[in-house]
Amino acid sequence: MKNVYINSVGSISAQKTFDNAAFLNDITKYHDNVIPAVNPVYKDYISPAAARRMAKGIKMGIVSSKIALNEANLDNVDAIITGTGMGCVRDSEKFVRAIIDNDEQYLTPTPFIQSTHNTVGGQIALELNCKGYNFTYVHSSISFESALMDALLQLQLDEAKNILIGGVDEHGDHTTEIHKIINHIKPEQVGPYNLLNSKTEGAVFGEGANFFVLSNEKSNSSYAKITSVQTYNTLQENALKQQAIAFLKEHDLSTDDIDLLILGNNGDVNFDVFYNTLSEAFSKTPQAYYKHLSGEFNTASSFGFWLASKIIKTQTLPEVVKLNGVQASSYKTVLLYNQYRGENHSFTLLSQC
Structure with a gap:
């Protein structure tokens, strides 16, 4: 079977990782237990008119995938495989809230349409005009690994040459409150360097999108x-x-x-x-x-x-x-x-x- 290489990366996270020229040189410190992703200038990648209709998870996914594709010098790929645990949870919350507030009447369909887990993969395909294999894995905390294994098999068996894979998740206000109630999020504020010294249950929650171009052909940009x-x-x-x-x-x-x-x-x-x-x-x-x-x-x-x-x-x-x-x-x-x-x-x- 063929070898599989990571030919490029694109990352949006709680750090300024969207610049591939740098590598954790400027650390963003936090003292909250729910930390947001550091936003790039989205209008550099997505038209403002289109970005206004997109949830944060979709924007993070599109931009990180474009960063990866640009580094790999590719305009398109053979397949797009995405992993996500909660999908576009903000739109899901927005739609459910509208159902309650409007007594199940006069509902705007847009949040429902954009709330599905495969929205990110679909939007990336629309941006690229990619009509190839497009699959989203929703396997909780191994969603990204599931996407990775799928891509690995296809490339090893020479069923594809270049595959874009990634993992993306965003915060949702209501979902975050539920995690706090059931102690999945730490009750006290923890600084970044004290995390391992914490003696309480729960974690510090984050969000982000990390995409990679995988290929069975090595390139000059291979990682x-x-x-x-x-x-x-x-x-x-x-x-x-x-x-x-x-x-x-x-x-x-x-x-x-x-x-x-x-x-x-x-x-x-x-x-x-x-x-x-x-x-x-x-x-x-x-x-x-x-x-x-x-x-x-x-x-x-x-x-x-x-x-x-x-x-x-x-x-x-x-x-x-x-x-x-x-x-x-x-x-x-x-x-x-x-x-x-x-x-x-x-x-x-x-x-x-």
């Missing part, structure tokens, strides 16, 4: 090679180390071969134990984390994927993401691990190309 992706719905804490070792063994690797371990710690005292367990198993390996920069959301792992891609290409590990003090001379093989509230575990293995 890394995707070796493998594996997901597990449930995984016991005491079996995590053995599962990670087994995953690496499938590719003739051991823990000593990993140059960097990227973990999805979010400060939740009840579930960060999974990350701590794996961290101990890779105690001699440099480690990094990222949700203190991006916040937690269903497709936050796509930000971790962006981080890994940038580290491999630039061969630099920003100080702000370091989880331990172990040093490496180079970053050729990177392992990512993510889970959310003890479920939907994923391992992603990237290597230098």
Whole structure:
């Protein structure tokens, strides 16, 4: 089967990541438990008339995908595959609120039309006039990994040459309040550098869109090679180390071969134990984390994927993401691990190309 490469990236997050020329040089600090994405100048990518009718998630998805396509020097792709946990939740809330307020009468259809989970993928296709394969995965916190596995299979089997994939989620006011009530969001304010020292349940919530052009042909802009992706719905804490070792063994690797371990710690005292367990198993390996920069959301792992891609290409590990003090001379093989509230575990293995 053919190799698969990450040929370009495009990111909109709680940091100023939309500029591919920079790499976490200017950190946006926050002290809220629900943090917004830093907006680029949307009119540089979308006409103001069209942007006014778009929810934030749609705008983030379109712009991050255009950034990725521009870097890859492509006008179109063979397929668009999107992952999202909540879809266009703001329009969903708006439509439900209108049903209640208007006693189910005189409803404007636009919020309903734009509230579906596949709206982002559809709008990107309309912008590109792409009539190829277009699929959206709504698999909670492994939505991005599901999109990634789909693209990986198609490219390995030479069914496509260039595929645009991404993960996108936005905040919704009502949905956020529900998460606060059920303690999924931290009750107290936590600064970005104190996240791992938090002793309470819940996480700091974020939003964002991260898109990538994947190809089975290496280019001058290639960031890394995707070796493998594996997901597990449930995984016991005491079996995590053995599962990670087994995953690496499938590719003739051991823990000593990993140059960097990227973990999805979010400060939740009840579930960060999974990350701590794996961290101990890779105690001699440099480690990094990222949700203190991006916040937690269903497709936050796509930000971790962006981080890994940038580290491999630039061969630099920003100080702000370091989880331990172990040093490496180079970053050729990177392992990512993510889970959310003890479920939907994923391992992603990237290597230098």
